[in-house]
Amino acid sequence: MNNSIHPTAIISEKAILGKNITIGANTIIYDNVEIGDDSFIGAFCELGVNNHLSEGQKLVLGKNSHIRSHSIFYEGSEFGDGLITGHRVTVREKVLAGKNLQIGTLCDLQGHCEIGDYVRFHSNVHIGQHSKIGNFVWIFPYVVLTNDPYPPSEIQMGVTVEDFVSICTMSVILPGAIISEGCLIGAHSCVKGITEKDSIYVGSPAKNLGSTSRIKLEDGSTAYPWRHHFKRGYPEEVTKDW
Amino acid sequence: MNNSIHPTAIISEKAILGKNITIGANTIIYDNVEIGDDSFIGAFCELGVNNHLSEGQKLVLGKNSHIRSHSIFYEGSEFGDGLITGHRVTVREKVLAGKNLQIGTLCDLQGHCEIGDYVRFHSNVHIGQHSKIGNFVWIFPYVVLTNDPYPPSEIQMGVTVEDFVSICTMSVILPGAIISEGCLIGAHSCVKGITEKDSIYVGSPAKNLGSTSRIKLEDGSTAYPWRHHFKRGYPEEVTKDW
Amino acid sequence: MNNSIHPTAIISEKAILGKNITIGANTIIYDNVEIGDDSFIGAFCELGVNNHLSEGQKLVLGKNSHIRSHSIFYEGSEFGDGLITGHRVTVREKVLAGKNLQIGTLCDLQGHCEIGDYVRFHSNVHIGQHSKIGNFVWIFPYVVLTNDPYPPSEIQMGVTVEDFVSICTMSVILPGAIISEGCLIGAHSCVKGITEKDSIYVGSPAKNLGSTSRIKLEDGSTAYPWRHHFKRGYPEEVTKDW
Numbered sequence: 001m002n003n004s005i006h007p008t009a010i011i012s013e014k015a016i017l018g019k020n021i022t023i024g025a026n027t028i029i030y031d032n033v034e035i036g037d038d039s040f041i042g043a044f045c046e047l048g049v050n051n052h053l054s055e056g057q058k059l060v061l062g063k064n065s066h067i068r069s070h071s072i073f074y075e076g077s078e079f080g081d082g083l084i085t086g087h088r089v090t091v092r093e094k095v096l097a098g099k100n101l102q103i104g105t106l107c108d109l110q111g112h113c114e115i116g117d118y119v120r121f122h123s124n125v126h127i128g129q130h131s132k133i134g135n136f137v138w139i140f141p142y143v144v145l146t147n148d149p150y151p152p153s154e155i156q157m158g159v160t161v162e163d164f165v166s167i168c169t170m171s172v173i174l175p176g177a178i179i180s181e182g183c184l185i186g187a188h189s190c191v192k193g194i195t196e197k198d199s200i201y202v203g204s205p206a207k208n209l210g211s212t213s214r215i216k217l218e219d220g221s222t223a224y225p226w227r228h229h230f231k232r233g234y235p236e237e238v239t240k241d242w
Numbered sequence: 243m244n245n246s247i248h249p250t251a252i253i254s255e256k257a258i259l260g261k262n263i264t265i266g267a268n269t270i271i272y273d274n275v276e277i278g279d280d281s282f283i284g285a286f287c288e289l290g291v292n293n294h295l296s297e298g299q300k301l302v303l304g305k306n307s308h309i310r311s312h313s314i315f316y317e318g319s320e321f322g323d324g325l326i327t328g329h330r331v332t333v334r335e336k337v338l339a340g341k342n343l344q345i346g347t348l349c350d351l352q353g354h355c356e357i358g359d360y361v362r363f364h365s366n367v368h369i370g371q372h373s374k375i376g377n378f379v380w381i382f383p384y385v386v387l388t389n390d391p392y393p394p395s396e397i398q399m400g401v402t403v404e405d406f407v408s409i410c411t412m413s414v415i416l417p418g419a420i421i422s423e424g425c426l427i428g429a430h431s432c433v434k435g436i437t438e439k440d441s442i443y444v445g446s447p448a449k450n451l452g453s454t455s456r457i458k459l460e461d462g463s464t465a466y467p468w469r470h471h472f473k474r475g476y477p478e479e480v481t482k483d484w
Numbered sequence: 485m486n487n488s489i490h491p492t493a494i495i496s497e498k499a500i501l502g503k504n505i506t507i508g509a510n511t512i513i514y515d516n517v518e519i520g521d522d523s524f525i526g527a528f529c530e531l532g533v534n535n536h537l538s539e540g541q542k543l544v545l546g547k548n549s550h551i552r553s554h555s556i557f558y559e560g561s562e563f564g565d566g567l568i569t570g571h572r573v574t575v576r577e578k579v580l581a582g583k584n585l586q587i588g589t590l591c592d593l594q595g596h597c598e599i600g601d602y603v604r605f606h607s608n609v610h611i612g613q614h615s616k617i618g619n620f621v622w623i624f625p626y627v628v629l630t631n632d633p634y635p636p637s638e639i640q641m642g643v644t645v646e647d648f649v650s651i652c653t654m655s656v657i658l659p660g661a662i663i664s665e666g667c668l669i670g671a672h673s674c675v676k677g678i679t680e681k682d683s684i685y686v687g688s689p690a691k692n693l694g695s696t697s698r699i700k701l702e703d704g705s706t707a708y709p710w711r712h713h714f715k716r717g718y719p720e721e722v723t724k725d726w
Contacts, residue, residue: 384654414671
């Protein structure tokens with residue numbers, strides 16, 4: 001199968017590995033794991049951590065996955081092709097994610113959430129349970145999506161983040177908030193409720209500062225929707241429609 | 243002793259292990275460690291890291307401890323029975339904690355602090371030195387308890403958090419603050435001074451928004467004190483008095 | 485060479501190790517690494533992670549480096565003597581740092597930045613690419629130096645932090661900001677633009693609250709510049725001029 005597995009790695013015989021897979025030193029892969037072809041798993045990782053909340057479901061990583069070292073994935077989550085992670089990500093059970101997801105160093109996905117295609121989490125993002133994240137979303141460092149409206153309580157109201165949203169550094173999104181398509185949430189903000197589409201929200205509590213079209217790049221063109229000028233890392237099949 | 247120790251684990255002969263202990267792959271247990279019966283230590287952990295500030299004291303984990311993978315504990319701290327941690331917690335010397343503490347993934351306990359019984363830290367909580375935390379306290383993600391009033395200085399004024407307090411996501415508690423019994427600190431707040439008991443504080447700087455009894459659940463009952471409706475994970479011996 | 489290398493460590497034959505080096509269990513040292521004399525590398529570390537952005541440059545650690553466990557350094561960065569880190573630090577390529585740097589537990593240096601001498605990052609500090617940090621700077625927990633003015637965009641405007649600045653817990657420094665010499669940034673602040681020298685900035689957005697000389701210690705002496713009263717850990721050759 002042309003696989004390259006470090007001799008110190010500990011791989012369950014029950015794990016299903018595709019072709020052309022690299023697995024780093026000391027990494028542990030438990031029983032309930034399926035990894036697609038052409039994937040790389042760094043050193044010191046744990047894939048398929050057992051948990052009763054997984055209900056026996058596998059961890060499924062698609063083709064061309066690239067998991068950097070010291071990362072931990074529970075069983076019971078499923079990712080489309082092209083997943084890329086930084087180091088030390090922690091991903092619990094029941095994450096259902098599309099293709100080409102990027103999860104930055106130190107991110108903490110608490111599980112029980114849905115994530116679309118081409119989503120990018122920068123470093124140290126915390127995704128609470130019951131979050132629903134659309135496609136082409138960007139979330140920057142130290143952002144937290146919360147879910148408990150009366151902490152601590154038994155009520156869980158996840159955050160919804162629609163397509164093309166950008167949430168900037170160190171913002172908190174309060175339980176049940178809906179960040180509507182194309183919104184920009186400024187750094188260090190705290191957002192509750194439902195935002196208006198394509199609008200800028202800044203502050204704590206965050207206020208609507210108007211349309212994102214107000215923000216201009218230095219050449220005078222509009223900075224948002226960001227897809228009109230930012231295409232790095234997206235395949236041409238995606239950006240041709242932008 | 244019916245212990246299950248992975249062959250790759252490195253366990254000092256001086257460490258004292260109780261009965262029915264599981265220790266995961268690659269984990270290192272140094273000399274100065276004592277672990278109670280029926281405990282689980284995940285993979286890639288380090289327990290009993292040596293440090294001159296420990297003054298030679300042991301790391302003591304009580305019975306039924308559950309330490310998840312990639313966690314680091316220094317020698318010189320002591321925990322009651324039933325400690326549960328997430329992954330990658332870092333716990334330095336001179337933590338004196340009661341029973342049934344929960345420490346979430348990525349938490350950073352800087353040591354030299356006191357923690358009561360049944361306290362719960364969610365993910366990525368930072369507990370500065372000289373903090374004093376009561377019983378049944380909840381601290382949510384990305385909260386920092388600070389301690390230096392003139393950073394950087396040689397003065398350390400720890401934070402005090404009294405019983406039944408709930409501190410929400412991404413709040414900073416300033417040096418020497420006292421969060422009084424039953425208070426609710428809203429998300430993304432910055433608190434200084436002494437708060438009034440059973441009160442809501444929100445904002446930066448945080449202001450008193452009145453009694454927590456103002457906050458109602460959807461059925462019209464009061465959401466605080468939270469112990470009247472939230473009992474998950476506490477044993478009946480505790481909740482019968484609530 | 486009087487080195488103490490744990491038998492489970494995996495050390496490339498191409499790595500260049502000085503004298504009197506200790507390397508902990510399970511640690512991996514790749515090809516492109518040079519470590520100065522009298523250094524300590526803890527367990528579960530990875531040094532010299534390969535990355536095409538490193539352009540083949542070495543990771544160079546000076547003499548008397550002390551890297552705590554679970555830390556990750558890419559190739560292509562260079563540190564002066566006396567580097568000390570906490571646990572789980574992540575340091576990418578093209579960091580050029582002076583002597584006696586301290587990097588706290590969970591810090592995330594994104595690479596492509598410059599750092600002077602005697603700089604101290606407390607826990608969980610995030611240094612964005614293109615940051616320029618002077619000498620004797622202090623950065624406290626959960627501070628983020630950002631760099632993208634129109635997130636996401638191709639434009640990167642790093643933050644500049646001048647000598648003797650102190651940035652307190654959970655502050656965000658916006659892209660292109662210049663924190664001038666001797667400034668104190670209060671906890672939970674969000675700073676943009678150019679600050680006035682030796683001034684206090686607090687809030688979100690942060691406002692100038694006047695000269696740092698207004699802040700007095702309990703004995704009535706001025707708390708800033710902090711170097712007049714705080715000298716812990718600096719060698720006498722440094723503090724004699726303070």
